[in-house]
Amino acid sequence: MxxxxxxxxxxxxxxxxxxxxxxxxxxxxxxxxxxxxxxxxxxxxxxxxxxxxxxxxxxxxxxxxxxxxxxxxxxxxxxxxxxxxxxxxxxxxxxxxxxxxxxxxxxxxxxxxxxxxxxxxxxxxxxxxxxxxxxxxxxxxxRQAIPLEEAADGEATVLRVDDSDPERLREASTIGLYPGQAVRIDDGVVSIDDAAAEIGRFEGGVWVTDNR
CATH class of the missing domain: 1.10.10.10 (Winged helix-like DNA-binding domain superfamily/Winged helix DNA-binding domain)
Known part of the structure; x- marks a missing residue:
């Protein structure tokens, strides 16, 4: 190198x-x-x-x-x-x-x-x-993925979390937004089981399967 x-x-x-x-x-x-x-x-x-x-x-x-x-x-x-x-x-x-x-x-x-x-x-x-x-x-x-904020309401799977911001990674960890994790999207909120957060907190930083 x-x-x-x-x-x-x-x-x-x-x-x-x-x-x-x-x-x-x-x-x-x-x-x-x-x-x-x-x-x-x-x-x-x-x-x-x-x-x-x-x-x-x-x-x-x-x-x-x-x-x-x-x-x-x-x-x-x-x-x-x-x-x-x-x-x-x-x-x-x-x-x-x-x-x-x-x-x-x-x-x-x-x-x-x-x-x-x-x-x-x-x-x-x-x-x-x-x-x-x-x-x-x-x-x-x-890797076919779209930003979380562009996904339609319904089920999706997390494919990527941007690594440029450690704080955002820690925030994603609090509700379990890891690659491979199934999530529910509903009216600007992403949720996993009983944990939920506003999608705007992760704008440009979380990518999911295209469910549109």
């Missing part, structure tokens, strides 16, 4: 991840907001990545990954999600702790280490949050 700088790896992973569950264009302004950096810093970094053939970007337009940039991004996403799965399933980390830990570890491990984790875990297709784990050949397991 060390052929690119850590900063470059972070940019490529962020650009790819930003388009995984959203149609919003990836702009330098959006990246600056997501990464907590100044727009000028991001613009300079994107220009450097473009010169290196990792992204395509024209001024005032969105940023897209090249084929080479996508290859590197998927390696990082694969490493991140396999490390998360290992920490959660083998080391007992709670699911609101593993994201930051994986962020630190993914830059330090070798490709051989990641492949060993994958084999040890039985080659899982999804991480603890329900995100698909890219395969070694760069393909990504399919």
């Amino acid at each position: 060390a052929e690119l700088t850590r900063a470059t790896q972070d940019y490529l992973k962020r650009i790819w991840s930003a388009t995984e569950w959203s149609d919003e264009p990836v702009t330098t302004g959006r990246l600056a907001r997501d990464l907590g950096l100044s727009p000028s810093t991001v613009s300079e970094s994107i220009a450097k990545l473009a010169r290196e053939g990792l992204v395509e970007h024209r001024r005032y337009q969105s940023v897209t990954l090249t084929e080479e940039g996508t290859r590197h991004a998927l390696r990082m996403v694969r490493a991140h999600r396999l490390i998360e799965t290992f920490l959660h399933s083998r080391l007992g980390y709670s699911w609101d702790e593993i994201h930051d830990e994986a962020d630190a570890l993914e830059h330090a491990v070798s490709l051989r280490f990641i492949e060993a984790i994958d084999e040890h875990l039985g080659r899982p297709e999804y991480d603890p949050h329900g995100d698909p784990i890219p395969r070694p050949d760069g393909t990504v397991p399919p």
